[in-house]
Amino acid sequence: MGVTTWLRGVAKLEGLTRVLGLNFFDFMILILLIVIPLLSGILSFAIKGDGAKTLGIISSVISLALAVYVSSTNFSQPISYSHEWIPMLGTQFSLMADGMSGMLVLLTAIVTMVVMISNANKETENAGAFYGFMLLSQAGLMGVFLAADALVFYVFWELALIPVYFLCSRWGGEKRIAVTFKFFVYTFVGSLMLLAALIYLSLQTPGLSSYAWSDIARAGASLPEIVQIRLFWLVFIAFAIKMPIFPFHTWQPDTYEQSPTPVTIILSALMVKMGLFAVLHWLLPVLPKGVAYWSDTVVLLSVIGIVYASCIAIVQTDIKRLIAYSSIAHMGLMSAVAFMHSGVGMHGIMVQMFNHGINITGMWLIVSMVEERWGTRDMTKMGGMATVAPRMAIAMVIISLANIALPLTNGFVGEFMLFNGLFTGDGGAMHIGVMVVAGLGIILGAVYTLNMIQKSAYGNVTEMVVKKDLSINEYAGLAIIISLILFLGVYPKPLLDLTAGVAEMIVR
Amino acid sequence: MKAIIATTIFGVIMMFAGLMVSNKKSIVAIATMLFAALLGVNIWDLTATSADAANNLYFNNMLRIEHYSMWFNTLMTGCTLLYALLMGKEIIKVGMHVAEYFALIFFILCGLYLLSTYNNMLMMFIGIEILSIPQYILAGSDKRNLKSSEASLKYFLMGSFTTGILLMGITLLYGASRSFNIMEIASMLNSDALNPLALAGILFIMIAFAFKVSAAPMHMWTPDVYDGSPTPFTAYMSTVLKAAAFFAFLRLFQVSFNTLSAHWTLILAIITAATLLVGNVTAVFQQSVKRMLAYSSIAQAGFMLFAVLAVNKFAWQGIIIYAAAYSVATIGLFSVLVKLKDFTYDGFNGLAKKEPFLAFTASIFLFSLAGIPLTGGFMAKYYVLLAVVQQGQLMWLVIFALLMAAISVFYYFRVIIAMYFKPGNPEMSSTLTTGDKLMLGITCALVILIGVAPQLFLNGI
Numbered sequence: 001m002g003v004t005t006w007l008r009g010v011a012k013l014e015g016l017t018r019v020l021g022l023n024f025f026d027f028m029i030l031i032l033l034i035v036i037p038l039l040s041g042i043l044s045f046a047i048k049g050d051g052a053k054t055l056g057i058i059s060s061v062i063s064l065a066l067a068v069y070v071s072s073t074n075f076s077q078p079i080s081y082s083h084e085w086i087p088m089l090g091t092q093f094s095l096m097a098d099g100m101s102g103m104l105v106l107l108t109a110i111v112t113m114v115v116m117i118s119n120a121n122k123e124t125e126n127a128g129a130f131y132g133f134m135l136l137s138q139a140g141l142m143g144v145f146l147a148a149d150a151l152v153f154y155v156f157w158e159l160a161l162i163p164v165y166f167l168c169s170r171w172g173g174e175k176r177i178a179v180t181f182k183f184f185v186y187t188f189v190g191s192l193m194l195l196a197a198l199i200y201l202s203l204q205t206p207g208l209s210s211y212a213w214s215d216i217a218r219a220g221a222s223l224p225e226i227v228q229i230r231l232f233w234l235v236f237i238a239f240a241i242k243m244p245i246f247p248f249h250t251w252q253p254d255t256y257e258q259s260p261t262p263v264t265i266i267l268s269a270l271m272v273k274m275g276l277f278a279v280l281h282w283l284l285p286v287l288p289k290g291v292a293y294w295s296d297t298v299v300l301l302s303v304i305g306i307v308y309a310s311c312i313a314i315v316q317t318d319i320k321r322l323i324a325y326s327s328i329a330h331m332g333l334m335s336a337v338a339f340m341h342s343g344v345g346m347h348g349i350m351v352q353m354f355n356h357g358i359n360i361t362g363m364w365l366i367v368s369m370v371e372e373r374w375g376t377r378d379m380t381k382m383g384g385m386a387t388v389a390p391r392m393a394i395a396m397v398i399i400s401l402a403n404i405a406l407p408l409t410n411g412f413v414g415e416f417m418l419f420n421g422l423f424t425g426d427g428g429a430m431h432i433g434v435m436v437v438a439g440l441g442i443i444l445g446a447v448y449t450l451n452m453i454q455k456s457a458y459g460n461v462t463e464m465v466v467k468k469d470l471s472i473n474e475y476a477g478l479a480i481i482i483s484l485i486l487f488l489g490v491y492p493k494p495l496l497d498l499t500a501g502v503a504e505m506i507v508r
Numbered sequence: 509m510k511a512i513i514a515t516t517i518f519g520v521i522m523m524f525a526g527l528m529v530s531n532k533k534s535i536v537a538i539a540t541m542l543f544a545a546l547l548g549v550n551i552w553d554l555t556a557t558s559a560d561a562a563n564n565l566y567f568n569n570m571l572r573i574e575h576y577s578m579w580f581n582t583l584m585t586g587c588t589l590l591y592a593l594l595m596g597k598e599i600i601k602v603g604m605h606v607a608e609y610f611a612l613i614f615f616i617l618c619g620l621y622l623l624s625t626y627n628n629m630l631m632m633f634i635g636i637e638i639l640s641i642p643q644y645i646l647a648g649s650d651k652r653n654l655k656s657s658e659a660s661l662k663y664f665l666m667g668s669f670t671t672g673i674l675l676m677g678i679t680l681l682y683g684a685s686r687s688f689n690i691m692e693i694a695s696m697l698n699s700d701a702l703n704p705l706a707l708a709g710i711l712f713i714m715i716a717f718a719f720k721v722s723a724a725p726m727h728m729w730t731p732d733v734y735d736g737s738p739t740p741f742t743a744y745m746s747t748v749l750k751a752a753a754f755f756a757f758l759r760l761f762q763v764s765f766n767t768l769s770a771h772w773t774l775i776l777a778i779i780t781a782a783t784l785l786v787g788n789v790t791a792v793f794q795q796s797v798k799r800m801l802a803y804s805s806i807a808q809a810g811f812m813l814f815a816v817l818a819v820n821k822f823a824w825q826g827i828i829i830y831a832a833a834y835s836v837a838t839i840g841l842f843s844v845l846v847k848l849k850d851f852t853y854d855g856f857n858g859l860a861k862k863e864p865f866l867a868f869t870a871s872i873f874l875f876s877l878a879g880i881p882l883t884g885g886f887m888a889k890y891y892v893l894l895a896v897v898q899q900g901q902l903m904w905l906v907i908f909a910l911l912m913a914a915i916s917v918f919y920y921f922r923v924i925i926a927m928y929f930k931p932g933n934p935e936m937s938s939t940l941t942t943g944d945k946l947m948l949g950i951t952c953a954l955v956i957l958i959g960v961a962p963q964l965f966l967n968g969i
Binding site for chain 2: 193
């Protein structure tokens with residue numbers, strides 16, 4: 001029921017915009033969000049030397065400006081763009097921004113810019129190609145978040161993967177080739193299953209071939225329960241691998257560990273959000289009965305993932321792996337709530353998607369700085385950061401506290417709403433149990449995070465490769481992250497307002 | 509049907525050119541111009557195709573022309589032209605009789621035109637023979653090479669055996685339906701009370717075609733023949749020729765046996781599953797890229813069989829877009845391969861450093877074969893999947909095929925890994941000229957164009 005009312009709402013608004021006449025800039029802005037990183041990415045391949053860095057920063061700043069513009073419009077009137085693509089397949093190149101995609105576009109733009117800035121003092125071999133691939137993956141991500149047509153969505157979903165594949169395999173750690181390949185094959189299998197499901201769904205639409213989101217959602221929601229139950233996994237497996245939820249997560253720690261840090265940030269702050277976004281946008285409204293049937297299973301898997309990942313994180317000594325597992329735990333909580341059918345919870349997911357993206361970016365930045373200074377990622381060989389590099393230590397503490405959701409940091413707002421959602425959602429008798437176990441995850445999270453701070457920031461100063469505090473660009477990158485953490489911790493209203501409408505619609 | 513006559517004349521011209529022109533490069537130039545002319549004749553034919561079905565019967569109802577068969581002919585002639593432009597220099601290196609090779613390719617095209625337009629089983633048989641016999645010769649054209657002669661002999665023996673099976677099938681069908689005309693056969697056969705003779709005939713014909721398109725378990729000849737034949741001819745055999753066999757396969761099963769699909773769908777579905785399994789899994793274990801491409805062509809055949817299984821209007825679109833996308837990408841990849849001395853994966857190590865453009869184009873072709881979006885291969889897979897999902901009863905096969913497509917990433921990406929992420933200094937067999945680069949660039953653009961705007965390559969079918 002909810003879906004149809006929403007659809008009617010969207011249709012009415014689209015009619016309204018047509019009557020009012022579209023502002024040209026509004027019309028083009030969604031295209032520009034994709035085209036700017038795409039073109040500057042392609043251009044970057046041709047540039048030799050440091051020009052690529054500058055180009056990357058310029059392009060990401062422009063993208064950020066556009067993203068801020070998009071996310072600051074009130075979404076009572078969704079921005080959309082549509083152009084004929086392959087008429088005989090019924091697919092249109094159509095993009096649409098609502099509150100959730102606006103938020104994710106903003107997150108993508110912020111994270112990319114922070115990455116570009118904090119990478120500015122690093123020497124990268126073959127920089128033109130490196131920044132080119134970074135920008136191409138940004139273009140892919142933007143496309144995924146904005147697509148309003150299933151085939152367009154699928155194309156961008158795959159296109160975001162290819163640059164990341166090259167980035168990891170070329171600039172990653174020692175075992176990079178095998179690890180990245182595993183990652184690629186995992187996600188590719190998921191994507192292909194998704195493709196089969198999308199073809200099936202498009203054949204159920206009126207006229208046998210439409211990929212428009214609204215048609216797909218309508219066709220999917222009206223399928224008989226048994227079909228939805230079967231289709232659920234075809235669709236969900238792609239998203240489950242991307243998020244990743246237990247037991248589809250095995251690619252993730254290795255890939256995060258082996259990737260160069262800028263790519264790890266893209267992966268963990270943005271690409272995993274693709275999975276969650278897709279669940280909210282392309283699964284929950286499309287197969288409601290299938291979701292209802294399988295939600296207990298998914299919640300159970302997610303909760304197992306939370307506890308399992310937290311326990312493994314505790315025994316890690318490699319900080320990169322530690323944060324990788326902590327990320328699985330955080331995503332587990334969000335995916336559990338996604339299947340709980342709760343308004344507050346859904347709203348919490350949106351908020352937490354943003355906050356997790358910001359926090360994990362901060363964590364990885366710190367990790368890469370630590371690795372550069374100590375020449376290792378082994379926590380047992382570190383110590384005394386607070387003495388040698390006090391600013392860095394402070395930044396690390398703040399970001400870590402946000403990561404374990406201390407009040408007055410952004411993490412708290414989202415996590416509070418998520419738990420509220422777990423409690424109020426219709427998980428049946430399960431929900432109390434789920435909440436308790438997920439709460440355990442928070443405690444375990446505090447254990448490993450504080451342990452990490454203790455080992456690396458305090459104690460005796462151990463031998464370091466480079467002995468210096470933050471450089472200017474590192475400072476700038478972290479300043480952006482920390483000010484967002486504190487600002488959204490104290491005053492989360494803008495973020496809450498941005499995503500309120502969509503959260504409500506998905507639950508309804 | 510001017511193209512059939514034109515290609516025969518051009519073939520004869522090429523044979524005379526071999527006598528009169530001694531410069532091999534001029535022979536290649538003449539052949540390329542004749543291919544271009546042939547493409548022109550095809551387009552002329554295409555525009556002359558009448559909408560009225562009664563006007564489209566030729567040679568005493570032996571051939572029947574539809575818009576989609578003419579369009580298929582045009583596309584495949586275009587692929588042949590592209591092939592001549594990319595591979596011309598390599599064909600010179602194969603052996604002494606360059607003009608004859610091109611003459612044989614013109615005769616192959618004649619067979620292709622018959623196979624896409626036949627209206628009578630006899631024409632189908634003649635088409636297959638005209639298509640196959642030049643292939644046997646081309647496979648053995650590198651006479652100094654033992655493997656090439658082995659390939660030719662093996663292919664010839666297996667091929668003639670299959671010809672027997674095909675003839676037997678045709679005879680049995682004639683016994684059951686009293687006709688060679690494929691339209692009449694369709695109306696004579698009744699699905700509810702099917703004559704066992706007809707069923708046996710259909711099975712025999714299916715086996716013969718499965719051999720021609722190298723579907724498992726009739727695929728055994730493929731790796732040895734493709735590996736042993738001179739590389740430029742492997743490129744042609746595994747693309748345009750295979751597409752022609754598929755088109756004939758689909759034409760017969762769509763026109764004549766459509767109503768009987770309940771009797772043969774399951775058998776063909778099992779053949780398809782086996783083809784996908786054998787092709788993909790065996791390709792993973794190959795050490796030579798050329799041999800890997802042979803198995804990959806078996807694997808891709810599995811996907812093309814989807815179109816035959818589907819027997820609906822999407823099937824024609826599927827087979828045409830698949831034939832175009834697969835042919836262009838594979839011909840492109842082979843033309844990269846012939847530039848290298850060492851055909852093993854290790855031979856590709858470090859190619860991206862030495863020849864970045866070559867490595868880039870090879871990656872695009874490999875992406876296309878693996879079915880990554882925005883390349884032709886994705887759209888091709890998409891169309892055939894659409895056809896089968898539409899048909900509705902074979903969801904298990906679709907999911908199985910997609911899992912197999914995921915396996916294909918293993919061997920396609922191994923080449924990319926070797927080119928981009930492994931150190932090495934690959935030995936080149938010839939230098940890369942600007943002309944080569946231009947042609948590879950055009951081929952690459954075509955691959956992407958098929959992926960972005962497939963409707964251009966379907967021409968309203």
